[in-house]
Amino acid sequence: MSHPLLARAIDICKSNNVRFTPIRQQVFTLMAEHKGAITAYELLEQLQRTDSKAKPPTIYRALDFLLENHFIHRIESLNAYLMCSHFGCEHAMQLLICDSCKTVVELNDSLIDDAFSTKADQFGFKITNKVLEAHGVCNQCL
Ligand SMILES: [Zn+2]
Ligand SMILES: [Zn+2]
Incomplete structure (x- = not known):
């Protein structure tokens, strides 16, 4: 199978x-x-x-x-x-990583992504690789 x-x-x-x-x-x-x-x-x-x-x-x-x-x-x-939760395309990504059960929640919020890029632009910074990862505890482990 x-x-x-x-x-x-x-x-x-x-x-x-x-x-x-x-x-x-x-x-x-x-x-x-x-x-x-x-x-x-x-x-x-x-x-x-x-x-x-x-x-x-x-x-x-x-x-x-x-x-x-x-x-x-x-x-x-x-x-x-x-x-990838909806693979096959390139997309904005933020990750929520549970340090207890290792579950990873994939967020695909382009607003967060754009805000980050806009801030970088304001500093004249050219982003070549962007990693947005948060560690913590998920709702199942709380
Ligand atoms: Zn993905
Ligand atoms: Zn967890």
């Missing part, structure tokens, strides 16, 4: 004319099945259960591909990755 999101991802790759190799699909599925943040190391461990030859570069190349195609996000403060 393949993950329902995988079919969508395959379609997107087809129309973007990019190669969605079996290993990339496998890492995609592992990410889709995982709730919340997952590290490259955890992914490698899971991958090695079905492919004992899998090595760190295998994972990093697959993750780079998934990032480039906007299927997943990188969580800088955790050095981990997250399945």
